[in-house]
Amino acid sequence: MQSFSEQLRQHQQRLAQALETLGTLESIEPAPLPAETLLQIDSMTLRYYPSQKPSQSANENIKSARPLLICYALINRPYILDLEPGRSLVRDLLDAGHSVYLIDWGYPKATDRYLGLDDYINDYLHTAVRATLKHAESAQLDLLGVCQGGVFSLCYAALYPHHVAKLITLVTPVDTEVDNFTLAQMVREVDIEALVATRGNIAGELLNQLYASLKPLELGIAKQLSLAKNLTNKRAARTFLRMEHWLNDSPDLTGRSAIEFAEGFFKRNGLVNGTLKIGDREVDIGQIKQPVLNAYGSKDHLVPPASSAALRDALTSTEAYTELELNGGHIGAFISSRTRSQLVKAINEFRHESS
């Protein structure tokens, strides 16, 4: 059993180390891969990532002629997929020979409060898909949806099947009535229409508080108490500060999309029950015929594995369904180098199969 002196000394050493690290650490800037802006509509931007390694001879047999379009969630920012060198799913996909495009939904303004799921899926996403196909000179693309972006991607594949050859869903919620889906349980009883009526858009800060309240001690005070451990050297400090910046960089959620997603998806379990409507079109994911790769984190506290895995039974018409359980959490599933390499390997095999 350590004495208090020993514990205090250990803690002091950590604190001194952390203070020394911070004392010489420059301001942390994002370090993204170069990307071209292909399209900008309102707050939405479509980006294309040129290959960083033109000679892909070792990986040419993996590269698909079809482009891969990444559709991220409205909440949080997509640069988590390209956080820094060594923690970049986008870079790993490029290195594996994929042609990568990404939708950045941007930061909604107060005047965007009436943007709903119809706008996001039938307009912005559909326009981004067409722009990607035109740029890549391809008739179809593969769609990779992350979290809520996965829900959007499922809806899109059901509504516009001719544009999507294959579908990949990553940490995507499907069934909102499984046990331990704390976020769904929290949202279910909230009067979201009244919330939007008083606030307009749902503030990103409020969403951050909501996510932190899923693990109030671990993501709250416990994290702050162990701050010194994350700042022991410059490299660790840079990664930590970039993650912290991303965690706190939450865009607002437009009022109408918040209502439609909360009511249609969370409260009515619309994807599973077939009651989700986007605009005037009903979404039936049971009609999705394209092959699907469904990847999720076994320790995901935000989207329980059972919610993602429910896709297996919901896709009654798909030609081929592949599931990949990654040993990580919601973000850890694609931030950790081990799970990221498993994910990229699975994506390579999936896209290469009977391309």
Next chain:
Amino acid sequence: MNNPLLDQFQNWMKQLESLPETSFTEQLAQWQQWIAKFQHQTEELSPNHADLVASLTAHSAELVELLADLTRARAHGTDVAGLVERLRSELHQFNLRHILERATLPHQFLELLFTQQGISATYSPEQLEQLRAVTAQLKHPRFAKFKALLEALIGWQEAVGRLNRQLDAVSTAAIEQFTREAQDSFEQEQLLALWVNCYDQTYREAFNHSELPAAQAELVNSLTQLQSCWQALIEQFADQLGLPRRSQIDQLIEQFDQQRRRIRALELEIEQLKASQN
């Protein structure tokens, strides 16, 4: 970078090597002096990350106090079961401070309404009774909106009380789990980590039953009602003062959105026309 304060701190740590173990009270007092210096002289430590330095030192102090408390309890021969009651009220208050007091809006309302500072998140039964009595007096139609605001304030307080009771039940269950799993051989930081795990796990399990989600949603809904009543009152003042109302701004936003949709529809039509010509 030259950090004289940090150098002094590191020299002090080297001196600790020669201090006897039993003087941890003195060490703790000196430590607290260093924390105070760090918090008031953050610019000497890091110009780039001063806010992070302040957070780091403040939470270091908090952690050390917790560790000191656990160590004192252990030194007096208190076993794990005995620590539990000590932890219970401290950690429950700890949780309340960091969970419930995120809702700053009612504090802003109260400071504006009653010109009082430092209102806590939870009112005493006497304070609530005073509020109810004031509200009951507001019978004239002229005070309808103000009365609705006070009723919403009372509703919010009642929701806070209900959530408090649910979080209390979570703490009780978490402590039972903690007592089962904690061992006398655990180091202090292990005990803290176990407590965090027990609490968060119990908290999530509580969401599988209806009471906690209902209590939390009620808090959010009551805050929304409070904000809505506050907005209604401000609209009334804005009317009286000839200022733009929130509802007028909402109408403008809706008109802006309709214009945006018209432009978007035209853009898509032009795109289709271009495509048909190519």
